[in-house]
Structures are given as structure tokens and as C-alpha cells.
Amino acid sequence: MRENLLADMKPHLLYHKLPQDTSAVTCQTSKSPQFYKWALLITGIVVLLLLILLTQLLLLPLLLVPVDYHNNALLFQTESCSDSCRAVLVESIPQGLSFNSSMPSPAIADVWTNMIVEAKHSLDIASFYWTMTNEDTNTSEPTAQTGEQILQELIKLPKTGVSVRIAVDSSQSFKSQKDLQALKDGGVLVREVNMLKLTKGVLHTKFWVVDKTHLFIGSANMDWRSLTQVKELGLAMYNCSCLAQDLEKIFEMYWFLGQPDAVIPHHWPSNYSTAYNQDTPLSILVNGTSSRIYLSSAPPALCPDGRTQDLQAILSIIEDAEEFVYIAVMNFLPVMEFSHHKRYWSDIDSQLRRIAYERKIKVRLLISCWPHSEPVMFTFLRSLAAINDHKSKLDIEVVNICPQPIY
Numbered sequence: 544m545r546e547n548l549l550a551d552m553k554p555h556l557l558y559h560k561l562p563q564d565t566s567a568v569t570c571q572t573s574k575s576p577q578f579y580k581w582a583l584l585i586t587g588i589v590v591l592l593l594l595i596l597l598t599q600l601l602l603l604p605l606l607l608v609p610v611d612y613h614n615n616a617l618l619f620q621t622e623s624c625s626d627s628c629r630a631v632l633v634e635s636i637p638q639g640l641s642f643n644s645s646m647p648s649p650a651i652a653d654v655w656t657n658m659i660v661e662a663k664h665s666l667d668i669a670s671f672y673w674t675m676t677n678e679d680t681n682t683s684e685p686t687a688q689t690g691e692q693i694l695q696e697l698i699k700l701p702k703t704g705v706s707v708r709i710a711v712d713s714s715q716s717f718k719s720q721k722d723l724q725a726l727k728d729g730g731v732l733v734r735e736v737n738m739l740k741l742t743k744g745v746l747h748t749k750f751w752v753v754d755k756t757h758l759f760i761g762s763a764n765m766d767w768r769s770l771t772q773v774k775e776l777g778l779a780m781y782n783c784s785c786l787a788q789d790l791e792k793i794f795e796m797y798w799f800l801g802q803p804d805a806v807i808p809h810h811w812p813s814n815y816s817t818a819y820n821q822d823t824p825l826s827i828l829v830n831g832t833s834s835r836i837y838l839s840s841a842p843p844a845l846c847p848d849g850r851t852q853d854l855q856a857i858l859s860i861i862e863d864a865e866e867f868v869y870i871a872v873m874n875f876l877p878v879m880e881f882s883h884h885k886r887y888w889s890d891i892d893s894q895l896r897r898i899a900y901e902r903k904i905k906v907r908l909l910i911s912c913w914p915h916s917e918p919v920m921f922t923f924l925r926s927l928a929a930i931n932d933h934k935s936k937l938d939i940e941v942v943n944i945c946p947q948p949i950y
């Protein structure tokens with residue numbers, strides 16, 4: 544369902560500024576599998592997280608005042624590390640979409656290929672599912688070739704002496720197993736994590752760690768469509784071992800949970816804990832600028848000692864805004880979309896309204912619109928977009944990106 548939509552969406556792509564006073568804005572609904580609904584929500588969260596990471600990375604250095612570690616030891620207990628990291632923002636732009644970016648970024652496919660070339664000892668990949676070939680998706684699209692090539696390179700990697708491990712959500716077992724089988728045949732170690740059983744959720748993380756030195760975090764699934772058909776965003780960091788080793792601890796957690804009959808420990812052993820978090824971020828040079836950075840995780844049961852939770856990180860980065868908060872996600876609605884009973888859940892929504900009102904922060908939301916988007920999402924978004932009044936300096940705007948006209 545989603546697949547067809549993605550293939551079809553390019554020619555009709557429209558931008559809609561959400562009106563503040565009409566009830567005409569809805570999408571047609573159709574029941575999508577629970578699985579995809581989860582995927583949508585968590586994709587949203589992942590993009591937000593990326594935003595946090597990027598904001599920490601790109602904005603904080605500008606605000607960073609020279610720190611006197613003796614006097615401000617308690618205020619800035621920053622863990623330092625001598626890494627001088629290179630950070631590159633990477634994107635997938637759907638092929639055929641005319642998108643004249645003033646700041647073109649390298650393609651995610653090129654960065655993955657590059658990471659495979661760089662790998663000398665190890666490559667660990669955390670993933671949701673694998674459909675890297677036309678065969679997997681029952682398609683015959685020429686643009687699948689990029690994904691097919693990368694899969695072949697990954698299959699060949701163990702033969703060159705690189706240890707390759709993949710953690711994948713066990714919902715993959717409902718999809719084609721061909722990619723994973725071919726990877727296993729090539730010597731790749733694969734563990735399926737039954738997140739549904741462990742947390743009632745999915746393993747929706749997507750990241751790569753190369754030689755415990757380079758890393759990639761982004762929205763792209765291990766899906767050929769994420770390389771050529773879907774708008775995706777990611778961050779690659781090279782020569783960044785302190786952060787890569789911290790990300791590796793998150794991978795080790797998934798790897799542990801991927802054992803048969805694994806259960807989440809009541810208390811994670813101390814080697815999973817981290818010193819880098821909201822209170823004591825890692826201090827590194829990023830492209831020559833001193834920066835503070837930490838990785839957060841969710842749900843709380845997957846946060847060993849010291850790991851900041853995603854929600855706390857998201858609320859705190861919004862709180863840190865001095866001028867604006869820009870959000871680009873698939874879904875944004877203040878409810879628990881996947882809970883059995885209807886539940887209102889407005890932590891992030893409230894935080895946006897609060898900073899817009901109390902601190903006059905400009906808020907912009909760029910939200911996807913799908914035939915299967917919850918109709919109530921547009922109702923809630925209209926209520927956010929209604930908070931816009933020049934006289935009171937309230938400045939919230941919402942834009943929907945829709946595959947077809949929604950009026």
C-alpha cells in the first residue's frame with residue numbers, strides 16, 4: 544500500500560499550507576496494517592531525534608561560551624574526548640522530483656557505499672527491515688539497482704575479513720527473507736529482535752557503526768526505495784570514535800536482545816551505561832568547531848544508566864530554542880495512535896504551544912499527508928496552526944505535503 548503510494552507520489556506532489564479555519568482538510572482513510580502505523584509514528588520520532596542531534600551539533604557550538612572547568616565544573620560537566628569529527632548531512636531525494644536545493648547534500652547511497660569501503664574490522668547495522676531488491680518488493684523498477692548493488696557489497700564484506708553484524712526487528716519475518724539469507728550465506732551475523740514481545744513495539748532504529756570509528760544515523764530503512772524513491776535525511780560522522788563507541792553500546796543492547804528468549808534485564812549491566820547525556824554531553828570538535836553532543840534512546844526500558852530518554856531529549860531541545868523550532872516528520876498528533884484505548888498524549892504538542900506563547904519562539908511544522916493518515920491528525924494540526932496572531936506575536940505555521948490534492 545505504502546509502496547504503491549511512494550511510487551505514485553512524485554508527479555502529484557503538492558504543498559499545502561494548512562488553513563486555520565476550514566474543516567475541509569482531510570485525507571481519505573484506508574486501514575493500514577498496525578505495523579505501518581507504528582512505522583510512521585516512530586519514523587516521526589526518529590526524525591525529531593535526528594533534529595535534536597543536528598541542533599545540538601550545529602547550533603550549540605555557536606552558543607557555547609568558553610568554559611572555565613574549575614569554576615563551572617558543576618554547570619558544564621562535559622565529558623571530553625580528543626576526536627576531531629567530520630560531520631556530513633546526507634539526503635535521499637526521490638528520483639524524478641524536481642527539487643532545486645540551494646544546499647545539495649551527498650546521497651545516502653553514496654555514503655553507505657563509502658562506509659562499506661572504509662570498513663576494515665567491523666560493521667554493525669541496526670535496522671527495521673530489509674527489502675533491498677526488486678525481487679523483495681515484487682517490482683521491476685530500474686531505480687532498485689542502487690539498493691541491489693549495496694546489498695551485494697555487504698554480502699561480499701565478510702570475505703575481506705570484516706566482521707558484519709545486523710540487528711533487525713523480527714517483524715521482518717513477515718517479509719521476504721531473501722536479503723537476510725543471502726547476507727548470512729556471505730558470513731554476516733544476523734539477529735532478529737522480537738521487540739513486539741519485549742516492548743510491544745518495533746525496532747525502528749536505523750544506524751551504522753564502522754570500525755567503532757565512523758557512524759551513520761538517519762531515517763532511511765534498508766530498503767531500495769529509501770535510496771531512490773523516498774525523501775530521507777541522515778547524518779554521517781567520520782573519525783568520531785567516542786560517539787561511535789557510545790552508539791555501539793546501543794547496538795550491543797539490541798544484539799543482546801536478539802538472542803533467543805532474551806528478556807530485558809531489570810537493570811542493564813554497567814558496561815551498557817553511558818557517561819554522555821543531557822547533563823554531561825560529550826565534548827568534541829565537529830568540523831573544527833567545539834560541540835556538545837549526546838545520543839538518546841527509547842523506550843525507557845532500553846535506557847541503561849546514564850542514557851537520556853528520547854522524550855526528555857526532544858522536550859529539552861525545544862526548550863533550548865532561542866529563535867525557532869522547525870520540525871519535519873511524517874505524523875504529528877497528540878495522541879497514542881497505537882494504544883488499544885484512545886489516549887491523549889500531548890507532551891510535545893504542549894511544549895510547542897508553551898514556547899510559542901511564553902517565549903515568542905517561531906514554530907514551523909512540515910508534516911506528511913497520506914491516504915491512510917489519521918483524519919484526526921489534521922484536526923489537531925489545525926488547532927496548532929490556529930495559534931498564529933501577529934499582534935500577540937504568536938507564530939506557528941503548519942504545512943502538509945500531500946501525494947494528491949486533499950481538498
Ligand SMILES: *[C@@H]1O[C@H](CO)[C@@H](O)[C@H](O)[C@H]1NC(C)=O
Binds near residue numbers: 632
Ligand atoms: C564538514 O566539512 C566537510 C568537509 O570536510 C563538509 O563536506 C561538510 O558539509 C561539513 N559539515 C557541515 C555540517 O557543515
Ligand SMILES: *[C@@H]1O[C@H](CO)[C@@H](O)[C@H](O)[C@H]1NC(C)=O
Binds near residue numbers: 641642643
Ligand atoms: C529547477 O531548476 C530548473 C532549471 O533551472 C527549472 O527548469 C525547474 O523548473 C526548477 N524546478 C523547480 C521546482 O523550481
Ligand SMILES: *[C@@H]1O[C@H](CO)[C@@H](O)[C@H](O)[C@H]1NC(C)=O
Binds near residue numbers: 681
Ligand atoms: C508477487 O507477485 C506474484 C505474481 O504477481 C504473486 O503471485 C505474489 O504473491 C506476489 N508476492 C508478494 C510478496 O506480493
Ligand SMILES: *[C@@H]1O[C@H](CO)[C@@H](O)[C@H](O)[C@H]1NC(C)=O
Binds near residue numbers: 629661757781782
Ligand atoms: C580520518 O582521519 C585521518 C587522519 O586525519 C584521515 O587520513 C582519514 O581520511 C579520515 N577518515 C575519514 C573517513 O574521513
Ligand SMILES: *[C@@H]1O[C@H](CO)[C@@H](O)[C@H](O)[C@H]1NC(C)=O
Binds near residue numbers: 792795812
Ligand atoms: C558487556 O559485557 C558482556 C559480558 O562480557 C558482553 O556480552 C556485552 O557485549 C558487553 N556489553 C557492551 C555494551 O560492551
